[in-house]
Amino acid sequence: MRFTTLTLAAVFAAGIAQADAVAPGDVKFNEGAVEQSLTGMPGNAEEGFKIYASKQLGNCVACHEISSVDAQFPGDVGPMLDGAGERWTEAQLRGILVNSKMTFEGTVMPSYYRVDGFTRPGKVYTGKAADDSFGPLLSAQQIEDVVAYLSTLKDS
């Protein structure tokens, strides 16, 4: 429910660009990387940071830490993301976000722009079965925003 509202909001905000977004099933991978922007437009790094840190959105901080960010309770299930924008190209970062499993086989990191292949997918965190409102964890625009933010993480 919460998710639907957020996606809708993103659709309105992104306007026409969002309507032209590459659908989750149509994303093309090249060795884990996704060259083409999902929206055809550059992302907004500031928005990307909010998505990274928000429990309701990316919740990346549940598993990752960035030393320059003063997040409350960062997790350490995943590696530190300092310098991620140096280690990875934009296309690689996009690929890791869209479907982490294409880069890291068997990883615990969720795939943020994928809608199929799940076992007993649920309706957000209700514990009930998924219904028509089921969509990717992040919208195309949100993925681009996070990619833009991660690309700014240069100093390792």
Place this chain on the structure above:
Amino acid sequence: MNFKAMSLISAVALALPTFGAADPVDDQLVINEDIEIVTKTTAAPHLEGHLDEVMSGWLFRSDSTRDMERDDFDNPGMIFAEQGAEIWNTADGTEGKSCADCHGAPEDMAGVRAVYPKWNEAAGEVRTLQMQINDCRENRMGAKAWGYDKGGSMPMEALLASVSRGLPVNVEIDGPAKETWEKGKEIYYTRYGQLELSCANCHEENYGNMIRADHLSQGQINGFPTYRLKNTKLNGSHSRFKGCIRDTRAETFNPGSPEFVALELYVASRGNGLSVEGPSVRN
């Protein structure tokens, strides 16, 4: 690509300082200065290749939460065990019998909690302790069954756990229980939900790590039922399983379902050798 990515990750990991704070503590649990609890021991043979040592969730909690379990007066879970003792002695149902009429004192049931879930030959199924308790209620007392993880079930389970404290968990996994155990194992390693996370992803591969503010334990159930400071009540293991699966954005199973009965047997067997510790205190 995969290989290159992985070696990069290990390089990064090596360069990081280790988070000492996140490791399980080195501490001993003795309850009421009397009951010694094994909170860490060599893993059962069936865990070979998965875990070398098994640890109670107690070792992953804060100093103050751990301390609450050292004395029954400080353990809020024991209030429920006392309620359980009252129910134990109270007649209920059309037969006018109490648990005590057939089983004597609660202490006479020491060792029972430690071997459940257990194969029931007559019924031809694996039964959890709550299923067995409800069988007594319905068929011997003529009383209504309690809901799973609800009503009288929690105080009664707390009572039966409390009299087994210190005894090693020892559930049978071979013989007729094997099929159910295998099913539970399959569930344990299945990556459920939109987040595609299995029990093992969190509790076998990442115990000791932080997932946001939560210090991941091995997800053992030797301490159940647990009094959680978060919801200030006793929680059954099936309710805990349900919450963990829900958190993967999955359609969960329900307390008392065949899936959770199988999962309880399997998870209990991962704790074989740890002491029964319930009712425990967790956050």
